[in-house]
Structure formats: C-alpha cells, structure tokens
Amino acid sequence: MTVTGPFGGGRQAGGTPRLPTPPTGWPIGSYATYGEAQQAVDFLAESEFSVGDVTIVGIDLMLVERVIGRLTWGRVLATGAVSGAWFGLFAGLLLGLFVNRGFALQLLTGLVLGVLSGLMFAAIGFSMSRGRRDFSSASQLVAGRYDVLCQPRTAERGRELLAKLALGSQK
Template identity: 45%
Template structure:
C-alpha cells in the first residue's frame, strides 16, 4: 500500500515499521544502514503532531533583568575581544569593561522589555513538537527488502507496521 508520505516528490513510499517514540525509529534506520541498506531512500515520518509547551517557571522583572545581563555580558565579551585584538593597551581591562557595560545594558533592556508586556506572559517555557507515532517509510520498490532486514533486529528495537 504505497503512500506519498515522507518520500521525495514523485516517489511512492511504504511504511515498513512504526514506533511510539523517535529513538527506536532512529535505531531501525541505523540498523538498516549497518546492514548496507540504501538509507537515502528512507524517511522517518512523525504523525499526529502536537505542540507541547513545558512551563519552566515564573518570569519576574528581576529574572528578566538577570537573563538580559547574562546575554549582554556575552555580547560585551565578544565586543571586548574584538576591540582587545586590535588594541595595544590594557587588553584585560578592555574586556572586563566591555563585559560590565554589556551586562548593565542587557539587564536594563531585559527589565524594560519584560515590564512592557504588563504581565501578559509571566512565565518561561520550552516548546517542542511531538508525534504520537513514528513510521519508517521506504521507497516502495525496496519495502520487502527493508522488512527482511528489520526482521533480524531483536524485539526491543523493531515493531511491525500496522
């Protein structure tokens, strides 16, 4: 039962195995590669995608200022190093001054930016896309060979396609 999912344009593909997580699907493709299968004709396709946003914590003006200070310090370090490379005077002093100025301005901008949101987003989070199932899709002309190779994997790694 060929499908167009996950293959290159114009190539009919077949799902030869499905997995509940990405890692076993990746191991299956790695196993195919280890067995000299042409994996360039393979795709891992996630289905039923959903966006998951994990809330990491509360964002306060102080935390926003601290995060801004950290970013500003890194930027200041970069600028200080660039100036220090071309300067013959007190190289370390230039770097320290640039880091301090960057941290101060970063803290100011971080605090002001957070205050301007007026509490509309007072938390930090991490977003990721997750699929409910991952299929290993193979070009239709190689599907039987792929199933045969995957049949040699132990039961912890492979799951047959539904």
C-alpha cells in the same frame, strides 16, 4: 544540479526555490517515539541496507510547550545580565584585539557595558509584557507516531530486517 540546505530547502540550478514536497515510499515500520524510529534506521544501516532510500516521517504533529518556571524580576534581570555579559565580553575581546593599548581595560569596558545593556533590555522587555506571560517555557515539535518509509525497490527487504529487529527486542 541542486543546492540544498540543512532542512531540505535550497534552490534548483535554474534559481527557482524548491517547494516542500510530501515524503514518498512505502511504510516499513511505525514507532511510538522518534528514538525507536531512529533505532530502526540505525539497525538498517548496521545491516548494510541502503538507508538513502529511507525517510522518517512524523505523523499527527503537535507543539508541546513545557513550562519551566515562573518569571520574576530577579530571574529576568539575572538572565539579562548574563546574556549581556557574554555579548560584552565578546565585543570587548574584539575591541581589545584591534586597539593597541589596554587589552584588559577594553575587555572590562565591554563586560560592564554588556551587563548594563543586558539589564536594560531585559527590564524593558519584561515590563512591556505587563504580566501577560510571567513564565518561561521550552517548546518542542513532537509527533503522535513516527513512520519509517522506504522506496519500493528496497521496501520488502527493509520490512524483513525490521521484523527481525522487532523479534529480537521482544526477547
């Protein structure tokens, strides 16, 4: 018996960790975007194909960092205050549930302390960067192409179905 996690990790029954393994199977399609590869697998599923034999593999991986904007003291402090407020409300809610008196006071205390601590931690973090990273960004792992692989026992049928999909999309 193998226990797996959401990312294919986990441990085998003997307790040894599973090591990452390369994908297996024959290529039955290649696509420029993940959405196209996902659409191909959806088409296979709708055609009652055994999609348990299918794997989508990203080839030529790259990390793309999209710059969102410049970080200013105002933006940093506002983000810290909002982040702290959420945590403070949660802490105040928990405190209010377990203390018999003053639910609103507990909630307000949590909110104020959360905002203050969020402001403090954001200010300390930003000041320690000393202008080395004055922008915010979002990172994404993308591939140059996405191959759809299939186990050999059903690969030929998969290729035929994906050829029908390609012919249908060219019309």
